[in-house]
């Protein structure tokens with residue numbers, strides 16, 4: 020029997036959330052949006068994802084109020100995608116999940132580290148600042164820095180290059 024497409028029979032808010040963010044690639048698109056990726060071409064080259072899949076995921080995220088579309092050029096028409104307030108709340112899910120993956124499934128040193136931008140202290144695995152005692156450091160106050168795990172042959176797409184060149188404040192445009 021084929022696996023059902025959704026979780027309609029599950030009366031559970033986790034199932035409803037997974038309908039959206041549990042789809043393959045979706046959370047990586049959201050992660051990139053936190054890194055300040057805004058444009059279709061930048062998502063495409065960084066994620067190495069089929070065009071149709073990326074277009075579908077962006078539409079789903081816009082429909083769900085997680086990303087908002089903003090037209091930055093009229094001819095030809097070009098849009099960029101920014102996290103909404105609802106989408107920005109996903110930081111408190113994505114960051115601990117990333118650290119959990121690092122703890123249990125990492126194949127090397129982390130590519131990036133995350134610091135509280137205002138004091139320079141590395142966040143703990145739950146996203147707190149140990150120095151300030153701030154429980155939920157908002158992503159706009161987080162700085163991503165190149166970590167020790169840069170591979171011997173690093174990726175050359177513009178997003179990967181920008182992320183390993185210098186520290187970068189989350190949510191600020193990267194390119």
Ligand SMILES: [Zn+2]
Nearest residue numbers: 135138148151
């Ligand atoms: Zn701090």
